[in-house]
Structure formats: C-alpha cells, structure tokens
Amino acid sequence: MGEQPENNLLRALRPADYALLHPGIEAQQRARGELLYNPGDNVEVVYFPCGPSLASYLVPNEDGQEVETILVGREGAVGGIVSRGHLPAYCRILVKYPGKFMRLRVSDLEVAKAKSHALARLFERYADCLLAQMVQSSACNAIHSIERRAAKWILSAMERTGDHLVPLTHEELAGMLGVGRSYTSRVLQTFRQEGLLETRRSAMLVKDIDALRARACRCNDAVKMHFDTVLEGVYPAELEA
C-alpha cells in the first residue's frame, strides 16, 4: 500500500508520518449499509473513507427510530477520533455510500501519534472540526425547515461523492432528517417542479446545483469554513474543498 489513498487526512501526512501507520493500515471494500460500530461496541478500529465513500452517525431513539446527525467522507475518519479508543461507542455508524475505506487499529494510530507530534496535531485538529460539525447539526435541526435541511443533505451527499446522481429513497431521506416520508416526497416534488433535480426510482439527479444551494441552509458552509481555518496549510491545497 505505497500509493496515496483518496482521504484528505491521510494525504495531509508527510511520507515519514504516513510510514508510521504501516504495516497496520489496509484498504477494505465496504458495502452500503454495512455496520461499522454499534452503540456500546468497544472502538478498536478507525476507518478512513476514501474517494466517494461515506459513513453516517446514527443516534438510536427510544422508539426504535434512528436519526442521522452527520456524514463523514474523505475529509475525515470515524472511530476513536475523540475517545482514542477503548471506550464504548455512543452511536451507530454505518456505510452510507459504499467504497474503499482504509482501516487501522486505534492502538496503532495512538502509537504513531506518540511518535509524531505533527500526526497527533492533525488528528486533534480534525477532532475539533468533528465537534463543530455536530454542534452545527444540532443548531440546524433546531431551527431550519425540512425543505432547507433536505436541500442541504442532498448537496452534501452529492459534493462528497462527486456525482450528480444521489442514490437515496424518499423513505431514507426522511429517516435521515427524522421527518415524515410523505412530506419529504412533497418537498422533492417542488424541487422537481422548479427544475432543481429529477427523481429516479431510489435516487435523485441534481440538475441545478446553484438553485438547490439557494434553497438549502448555510450550515454546511459554516462548517466548511471551520475546516479550512483549522486545517489550513495542513491539508494539501488541492484537497481543501
């Protein structure tokens, strides 16, 4: 595994630091819906989504419903980022968009952090961004309409996978947002009528990104700015988006 993986955190490492993660780090293919952690699991492995892969944090609710809080793609990683492992996971985390993930034992990562200050700092910075993402998500859920949140969600899925076709049923989207399915369909209908997107079975095809952005809340932008500030000069420039 000498070549650069398509993950911003890993690419931000200098070769010497990246070398510290070998031979423990390895690429894995993960299918849609696959579980990475369940609440209560001991977190012993960290996953780095590569390319278009996406992971999703889900919070189980008392009545069995699950709500998504954040998406993590190539800009980050999941598993022991804050806890540094060996603590029970609070959320369920699953693969929302299938593809390649780099996988590493948390304990190996901690050993590497102890050896390289720069590596440790990078993960601290990312952890701070993760917190920002969650705080923003909390505020967003409190005050933004379903329409704005739906638009935000579609955009962020699209931007991270780099594909205008977002594979997602109305039901799933509704579940992510924690809202009713029929209303989601209605929102999508208005988007469709205004030419923002087309709907396919189990997917939607974004036609007019700018117009869709205008309907979405700005929460993602706020978080992206924090990523830029905190990881400025850490991520290689061409990956900053």
Next chain:
Amino acid sequence: MGEQPENNLLRALRPADYALLHPGIEAQQRARGELLYNPGDNVEVVYFPCGPSLASYLVPNEDGQEVETILVGREGAVGGIVSRGHLPAYCRILVKYPGKFMRLRVSDLEVAKAKSHALARLFERYADCLLAQMVQSSACNAIHSIERRAAKWILSAMERTGDHLVPLTHEELAGMLGVGRSYTSRVLQTFRQEGLLETRRSAMLVKDIDALRARACRCNDAVKMHFDTVLEGVYPAELEA
C-alpha cells in the same frame, strides 16, 4: 486553593494529579451572561464550572439568532477539551448560571496531561462524553416536540443547579430551543395547569419533578448513562449523578 472544588472532573483527580494543576489554577466568580469565548477566539483558557454554575454553547445563525446546543455544569469543563487549545473557537460560550469557575491555561493543562497519564485519560473520557452530548442534542432537536424539549431543558438546568427555582424568562427559554416565544408561553401554561411547575416573573419553580420528567424526552438520560459508563470508577461515586 488547597480545598476540593465542586467540579466532578477536578474531584476525580488524585491529589498528586490535582497538584500538577497548581499554581496555574485559580477560582473566579463569573456573572450571568458573561462571555467566555466568541467564535474565532483562540481558546487559551479552560473553565471548570463549580457548584451550580452553568456554561452554555451557542451557535450563531446566519440571521443573527443564536441556538443553544448543550449546557455544561459541574460534570465537565469548557475550552479546548477536544481541540486542546490554540484553535479558533467555533461557538460562543457564555455563563448561563453565575457562580464559581476554576480557570486554568490550556497550555498548563496540556503540560499536566503529559506528566500524568491518568489525568490525560480523564480528559479524553470527558471529551468523549461531550461528543455524545452533542450528538444526542442534534437528534433531539430533529425529532422531539418543543414541549418535550422544554421539559428536558428545565429539568437539566434544575438538576445541575440543584435548585427548584430556575431563573429564566419565556423569551430566553424560547431562544435556547430556537422556537417562538408565544408557543413557549403556551407550553408553560399547560405545565402550570397540570401542577408541574409555577411561574414567577423571570423564573419558574418546579413543583413535580417526576411528572415533568414524564413530559420530557429521555435524551438526558441517554447521555447520563454514557457519562456513567465512560467515567465509571473515575468520578468519585458520590458525585456520579
């Protein structure tokens, strides 16, 4: 400052570890509404709320509105918990309930962490709880009614300050939840009619905690369980609540 402060994190430290925080750590009195950090500030100081003091994370919105995401009381601390300092703050944090705060430079705390593994572990564990709190808040805002969230908020303020009288205007409560004031008044009216609480000017007096708990969502309990699990045997037993 030899005596034990009324903060769970600090009390969980063995004397030798607590000694590492001296002489940098000092007690301060902070007034209601005082600002601890603004977005973009460099976080150079960590505050430990003592006794009934409360700090609150606020996320500014594009239209100037601010939404609260979490409250932090004697169970925790604010400032550089995850970022470890020298990164710009993402949220505004202010004093929601006045009182004593222990104050320490983040850099001094980091030096102490480097000297004591147990101390470092304690803060890692708390950081993980903080994340859990935020994730839960996000989910809660997405799916729980204003009534349930209002009840939750009042309970958690009450439990942390240990006083049945919660000083808070309807306007403030509405602001915290990110909702309209008039609806908040209506919710409080029904609580009052059912004998759950009485309303005073700029305050509410909780009369029937159990009944109020029944109207609140269980989000706080879920988070509390995580605190118990993660900090089990770390916090002294008598402080675990």
Next chain:
DNA sequence: TCGCGTCTGTTCACTTGTGAACACAACTTT
C-alpha cells in the same frame, strides 16, 4: 408612589409538518 421598561398571558390567522391511506409504477424473482 409614580412612571417606565420588561415580562407575561392570550388571541388570531397562518404555515409547516404528521401519519395513515391508496393507486400505481418499477424492479425482482421464479
């Protein structure tokens, strides 16, 4: 004790979102 600013209770017309329901379309399996 008077006046003023703030907080409260309540109303009203309106928007947003719910949840169940049902016909139909699109894929899958055999």
Next chain:
DNA sequence: AAAGTTGTGTTCACAAGTGAACAGACGCGA
C-alpha cells in the same frame, strides 16, 4: 409472463408551531 415487493405520488384530516399583536402585571429607579 405472472406474482410479489418495494418505492412513488398524492390526498386528507389533523397537530404542531409561527409571528404579530396587545392588554395588563410586575418590579425597579427616581
């Protein structure tokens, strides 16, 4: 090609929440 399963579009009666409005209550300062 038939049967079954899953997703879609749409309706409907209803619940939850908004935001402006206003009268009056409270408590402070002069």
